[in-house]
Amino acid sequence: MLNLKGFRRPLPGTQPNHLHPAYLSSIKRAPTKPLVAIPHTLSEITGPAFGSERADLKAFDLTKQYSGEPLGERIVVSGRVIDEDGRVVPHTLVEIWQCNAAGRYLHKVDQHDAPLDPNFTGCGHTLTDAAGRYRFVTIRPGAYPWGNHHNAWRPAHIHFSVFGPAFATRLVTQMYFPGDALISFDPIFNCTADEAARQRMISRFDWQTTLPEQALGFQFDLVLAGREATPWEPPARAKSK
Amino acid sequence: MSLRATPSQTVGPFFTIGCDRLNTSELAGPNVPGERIEVSGRVIDGDGVGIPDAMLEVWQANSAGKYAHSEDTQDKQIDAGFQGFGRIPTGPNGEFRFITIKPGPVPGPDGRPQAPHIAVSVFMRGLLRRLVTRVYFPEEAANDEDFALNFVEAERRGTLVARKVPGEGNNLEWNIILQGENETVFFDIGL
Numbered sequence A: 001m002l003n004l005k006g007f008r009r010p011l012p013g014t015q016p017n018h019l020h021p022a023y024l025s026s027i028k029r030a031p032t033k034p035l036v037a038i039p040h041t042l043s044e045i046t047g048p049a050f051g052s053e054r055a056d057l058k059a060f061d062l063t064k065q066y067s068g069e070p071l072g073e074r075i076v077v078s079g080r081v082i083d084e085d086g087r088v089v090p091h092t093l094v095e096i097w098q099c100n101a102a103g104r105y106l107h108k109v110d111q112h113d114a115p116l117d118p119n120f121t122g123c124g125h126t127l128t129d130a131a132g133r134y135r136f137v138t139i140r141p142g143a144y145p146w147g148n149h150h151n152a153w154r155p156a157h158i159h160f161s162v163f164g165p166a167f168a169t170r171l172v173t174q175m176y177f178p179g180d181a182l183i184s185f186d187p188i189f190n191c192t193a194d195e196a197a198r199q200r201m202i203s204r205f206d207w208q209t210t211l212p213e214q215a216l217g218f219q220f221d222l223v224l225a226g227r228e229a230t231p232w233e234p235p236a237r238a239k240s241k
Numbered sequence B: 001m002s003l004r005a006t007p008s009q010t011v012g013p014f015f016t017i018g019c020d021r022l023n024t025s026e027l028a029g030p031n032v033p034g035e036r037i038e039v040s041g042r043v044i045d046g047d048g049v050g051i052p053d054a055m056l057e058v059w060q061a062n063s064a065g066k067y068a069h070s071e072d073t074q075d076k077q078i079d080a081g082f083q084g085f086g087r088i089p090t091g092p093n094g095e096f097r098f099i100t101i102k103p104g105p106v107p108g109p110d111g112r113p114q115a116p117h118i119a120v121s122v123f124m125r126g127l128l129r130r131l132v133t134r135v136y137f138p139e140e141a142a143n144d145e146d147f148a149l150n151f152v153e154a155e156r157r158g159t160l161v162a163r164k165v166p167g168e169g170n171n172l173e174w175n176i177i178l179q180g181e182n183e184t185v186f187f188d189i190g191l
Helices: A195-199 B016-022 B141-145 B154-160
Strands: A074-083 A093-097 A123-127 A133-139 A157-162 A171-176 A216-219 A222-224 B036-044 B054-059 B085-089 B095-101 B117-124 B131-136 B171-173
Touching: A093 A133, A093 B016, A123 A133, A123 B016, A157 A222, A157 B016, A171 A222, B016 B085, B036 B117, B054 B095, B085 B095, B131 B154
Parallel strands: A074 A216, A074 A222, B036 B171
Antiparallel strands: A074 A133, A093 A123, A093 A157, A157 A171, B036 B095, B054 B085, B054 B117, B117 B131
């Protein structure tokens, strides 16, 4: 038998529910029946790993994908991927995507009346190093309107996708910027009930990673589910001695 | 105090700009051993409409029932050229399709083999957290004893079992129905 330890479940309120009516798109897309909780098996404890052969070493810099420079404010976004026990998650794939400085995505569905930037694609990826660190150079994304409600504007954000060590640790989230007045009005940001949990999606301005004359630095750590202390045991038979 | 996981957020409507790079609808090259299968279906919303902006990620063992992962310590071989991962975006009518090999049985936490299955994550605009489900295979006696399926009420288990498409080839149909009477079973595995 494989005595494998699963990953911890989130505390109530620290992750969004699928249905969050203030975010209109969730209404027809969230399941209506309760989810079926299962203990983690080998299928959830394993997951895809992506080595350097699947990553482009230059893809961390979104400002150098074309011969010209993208417009906007250059920033450095860096941090660590760690788990809930503070253990670093090395060599894991981190993907990002974002709109340009004017608030426009390079995507045919995005019809926002703001200019595209011929020097900015808005996508990047990297692998964390042995200490779980990642670093992107990009431009600060703009705010943009969306049709969720009257005069709805998304706060500036960067989409992050992380795999972590297992199928069970997969995380897709969004990173916000400190001091953005739009954050508190945003139904997507507000979908998580717990205030402290929401704050973990806001990056922190950081002098240390700020490049003089070049780019402001923002720190953003991604925290993945931690390991259970003990392997799963069948509930009924476990007690008998 | 230990940390808590970062909250999940939706992939939004524009994820393809960042995610297309890993798209893989063919998980197994021609030299990978195993029974070749094609799984196709649609992702359907609460109005019965196909969802054109969803993304599936699938994860599976090889035909011997071995995951290409360091924590799978079973004494079995991994196959060169088979990672077991695929990322598949949906098309204009919510349709998706991937080609792979049928996974072998992997052990469950109770020590007994699980029925062959493919683990699936579903991402889309409107989903603040991914949905997690599994594809099982038709006419598989092991389904009755499967560890995860036994957590599901009997009437709903069918939503997790693909149907054989009549005709040539090993074509399977499996749909992801987000709401309503035939709503697909989604698992709570944490995040």
